[in-house]
Amino acid sequence: MSGKIEQRIAELGLELPAALQIPPGVDVPLVMLKISGRRVIVSGHGPQETDGSIAQPLGQVGTELTLEQGIEAARKTALTMVGTLQRELGDLDRIQSWVKVLGMVNSAPGFNQQTPVINGFSNQIIEIFGRECGMAARSAIGVAQLPFSIPVEVEAELELVE
Amino acid sequence: MSGKIEQRIAELGLELPAALQIPPGVDVPLVMLKISGRRVIVSGHGPQETDGSIAQPLGQVGTELTLEQGIEAARKTALTMVGTLQRELGDLDRIQSWVKVLGMVNSAPGFNQQTPVINGFSNQIIEIFGRECGMAARSAIGVAQLPFSIPVEVEAELELVE
Amino acid sequence: MSGKIEQRIAELGLELPAALQIPPGVDVPLVMLKISGRRVIVSGHGPQETDGSIAQPLGQVGTELTLEQGIEAARKTALTMVGTLQRELGDLDRIQSWVKVLGMVNSAPGFNQQTPVINGFSNQIIEIFGRECGMAARSAIGVAQLPFSIPVEVEAELELVE
Numbered sequence A, B, C: 001m002s003g004k005i006e007q008r009i010a011e012l013g014l015e016l017p018a019a020l021q022i023p024p025g026v027d028v029p030l031v032m033l034k035i036s037g038r039r040v041i042v043s044g045h046g047p048q049e050t051d052g053s054i055a056q057p058l059g060q061v062g063t064e065l066t067l068e069q070g071i072e073a074a075r076k077t078a079l080t081m082v083g084t085l086q087r088e089l090g091d092l093d094r095i096q097s098w099v100k101v102l103g104m105v106n107s108a109p110g111f112n113q114q115t116p117v118i119n120g121f122s123n124q125i126i127e128i129f130g131r132e133c134g135m136a137a138r139s140a141i142g143v144a145q146l147p148f149s150i151p152v153e154v155e156a157e158l159e160l161v162e
Helices: A003-013 A067-089 A112-128 B006-011 B065-090 B114-129 C003-009 C067-091 C114-129
Strands: A033-036 A040-045 A095-104 A137-143 A152-160 B033-036 B039-045 B095-106 B136-145 B150-159 C033-036 C038-044 C095-106 C137-143 C152-160
Touching: A003 A112, A033 A067, A033 C095, A040 A067, A040 A095, A067 A095, A067 A112, A067 A152, A095 A112, A095 B033, A112 A137, A112 A152, A137 B095, A137 B136, A137 B150, A137 C137, A152 B065, A152 C137, B006 B114, B033 B065, B039 B065, B039 B095, B039 B136, B065 B095, B065 B114, B065 B150, B095 B114, B095 C033, B114 B136, B114 B150, B136 C095, B136 C137, B136 C152, C003 C114, C033 C067, C038 C067, C038 C095, C067 C095, C067 C114, C067 C152, C095 C114, C114 C152
Parallel strands: A040 C137, A095 A137, A137 B039, B095 B136, B136 C038, C095 C137
Antiparallel strands: A033 A040, A040 A152, A095 A152, B033 B039, B039 B150, B095 B150, C033 C038, C038 C152, C095 C152
């Protein structure tokens, strides 16, 4: 990794997770991202450990996870997604702008702190890419459940440099 | 405000809310909308009062809010979003088409009237922009919770005139 | 129907549902899809019978529906959406790529099998359109409720051939 963003990631002491270790017996008839012209449309990602396994703890934020654990799961989700982008685009300097983020929090009944949880994602992206590139249009919502009981799932759209 | 759409809003006796008064201590690392070519990608919006404060009542539609209160919250969400568009685009006549709407209703268990609730949003947009411009592709869904316990959140994509 | 994809659908013995029979008294201020250049943005669709009526059974996957019934509902949702595309585009061979799929499962508390449920949609699309065209960026999530208590709702974006 030698680009400016790759250097920034190294300076911050961050490590991008390996590709998702798909649990045995799970069929995934999808692509992690699709490129259409300058648009990059990214599948829903969750928190992963650096070896690509699904990160612990699993469950709903507000009961099984504390707010702080939810924020950390969202931060890890950002690194997971940047890892995918690095593998698929080859060079993260090709990214001009984070256009849109949809942040979904696996929410216990009554838990309404989706904004600070998804800020864990957004702030990690901004730390790496800077505010101009990293500040996206965004929605944060509380969902009833997520695959494998992951606490956070984020999908996004980005724009490449011309 | 002097364009055709601004005149229409005045004729209808509608008032666009001021920019969101962000509750104290809340970090919002995002933009309200992002423009890419002719595309306008709009963050999730909720119902606001005309002074920009988050509108009451808060909570889940089907228990804390009646269906009618949910519809009214969705209608107010439309005005909130048009207010953002007015501030960011300068002139609402730049809007050619509402392309996509994702309407999310903070839904009590068993509440399945997401269609009429989100119609409150769509019908207000159509009243202002007309059917050809205002009829978008749309999904309406029931979510487990929303930030600040707002009853409705809507995100959208629009297209600008050439 | 005479195009390659239409022939493929016939060979597979599949039948595309008629347009949605909107339940009495329901207002639908939206379009089933919107075209912008080569982009096709498709509204949320649910499972339909071939006559266009909303398919049974209704309810949450994990309690009112089994996993297998959820998968079948997602498969029917794919056929519903292809039916819409056939009517609106005239010729399904105009589709170059399925770009993005958002699959929403009406999920009972604790039900976390959204991946296999939405695979019912994706695998049906891939069976018809092939892997290169049909493998999309995707998110699968569990929502609290859906309109009319349908078990699955899917929205999508596609790209047309030049």
